Amino acid sequence: MNYNWDWNIFFKSTGIGSEIYLDWFVSGLGWTIAVALVAWIIALLLGSVLGVMRTLPGKALPAIATGYVELFRNVPLLVQLFMWYFVVPDYLPEPLQTWFKQDLNPATSAYVSVVVCLALFTAARVCEQVRTGIQALPKGQSAAALAVGFSIGQTYRHVLLPQAFRIIIPPLTSEFLNIFKNSSVASLIGLMELLAQTKQTAEFSANIFEAFTLATVIYFVLNMSLMALMNLVEKKVRIPGMMGGAK
């Protein structure tokens, strides 16, 4: 194939100010991490609350949480993103709408939209993991906690959730990695994260393969590091005497 390889492209000027293409990748990686991490923290908190709601006695709260999961899991992520970016702001009350669409830096408003979108989408998935984790615990655990006088809240806080979270570390890890990969949807509303910078480099330099190869390597290294981090967490919280964790 008549492809003109040029691996030095990353160190060449982009023609904008004094930037080189590598700067674009660094800034793109920064946005990717900023989007994914913040969205993940929100998703983890909200998803845990929803997951707990689904396991509570009574009808109303579980039904609300179930409805949430069905809604956010079944609408494609891209559709949700366009809702948060194009549709929802148009329904904000007036001074707020103008502020969000015009006064706010466009990168900031795109960032807010994509973080909200990814957080709410991932929360639905975290919710299901948390619910499964709680339901996998023996019934006696909540009975034992209630029997010593714990409130429902204390029972979840001190007895059920610490165990449930340990069980679901592997599936949560995969959701954590997914949110980094899903953050690439941000490129579609103009947020210059890693994928957007990759495409821009490919377009501007016409060195398409080099750009996408570097992006692949960056995503791969990023995911491997996150996986190593989660393995560390899993080891750290492993319960002695269970599942080969004896000290």
Place this chain on the structure above:
Amino acid sequence: MRFTTRLLTTAVIASAFAAPAMAEGTLDKIKSSGVIVLGHRDASIPFSYLANDPTKPIGYSHDLQLKVVEAVKKQLKMPNLQVRYNLVTSQTRIPLVQNGTVDLECGSTTNNLERQKQVAFSVGIFEIGTRLLTAKTSGIKDFPDLKGKNVVTTAGTTSERLLKAMNAEKQMGMNIISAKDHGESFLMLESGRAVAFMMDDALLYGEMAKAKNPGNWVVTGKPQSFEIYGCMMRKEDPAFKKVVDDALKATFKSGEVNKIYSKWFMAPVPPKGLNLNFPMSDEFKSLVAKPTDKSAEEM
């Protein structure tokens, strides 16, 4: 994951086609296979796009592409030469030409130095200026009026690069939004997120024609650059390039290009029957009079 999949797909296709593409010239390949593969776009209105028939593109660039096909038939004495179409996107068009999937791509591809390292360009088939689309009531007349404003452009285009460079050099404090395609750029403009949309003027006229109220919008500003669109083919294949260039030059010389131009820019076009009302610019007129395969930056 989509980007890796795309990369892998491209790599697989590349390796599958790499050998035959290098072994022979495009004319030999067409002759032995009896097929010429044309690359086209799906929504570059009115250059190359799909309207009523999803298997066959239409448009200004496509009409010129068909002129080349006629010339190839004559050259190879193959009146029954088959034409096959292959849809390309802005990301796939260069690799697909390079690896031999597509023999000739005519759409809305700017001829520039970076791309010349990867592919060869025909003589220019169109010339645009990069300008602004804005609401008639916005008060924006030219680029200096954009200071401190939100401005949208389409990701990966020359306009994006120019706008960013202008912002850095002249310290204009613009917030630049890079939308994923022209449709989305216009949506940003229409929804009030940006006061102006910088792009190739022909494409701005196209977006304006599609708007709910075309009369609300205006194309304005001194062109920041001129860009020449060309058809792309593989590098280092002078025989094929000559056939392509000669066919295009003949169309220019005979004046037939004016008819094709009017059909696509001065009359209603499918699918919605929009009329772009975009008269031929002086720059393009001189390009037709003196065809060249150089990029605008080289001239």
Place this chain on the structure above:
Amino acid sequence: MIRFNNVHKWFKDLHVLNGIDLQVAQGEVVVVCGPSGSGKSTMIRTVNQLESINEGEIWVDGKNVADPKTDLNALRAEVGFVFQHFNLYPHLSVLDNITLSPIKVKGMDKAAADKQAVALLERVGLAHKKDAFPAQLSGGQQQRVAIARGLAMEPRVMLFDEPTSALDPEMIGEVLKVMKDLAESGMTMMVVTHEMGFAREVADRVVFIDHGKIVEQAPPEEFFKNPQHERAQQFLRQLLTPMS
């Protein structure tokens, strides 16, 4: 201390508790026995409302447990409960298992709670295991820790729901010994068990329950020597005949 007044409970169509009347006095040790499915576990779980009731009243220490106005958490804090399957918190050390509720429910400070827990562990003979985790203990040890956990709340009553039936035979003795010591210290106890030796030796009264009804209650020597009810006789015959 505990009083059941005509207590009824249904699981859908199944009438599990069919008019229970029972009183347990302060300091008394009552053993509840009966065939499986008789409702004895359900009955003991209604005392601290791990199971709700449909009709009747249960009074514990002067409070009606079925009254929605009763603070259940406060009540449960005064009623220790030991489960068949121990239900220790597997993610916490033995010490933390015992101190968690005094700290969180009673607001006891950590140092005092630790001190109390160590004392309780000495009482059940497991002080050396305070830093172990439940999964590292035998069943008998786990159940002794569970008893210590119940005692840490300084309950006025201890309830035992078949505390030895999930244990290997060689571990039953160590648990029963702890329970016996507890009874001798004057604790009010209600024990669902099949351990008739324990009943004979420790109980003040044996209650026999069948089909959700108390069919017989008597001091142990009377109950074992001379059971009045036909089903009690049958139950004792089956229990005392060595398995063939």
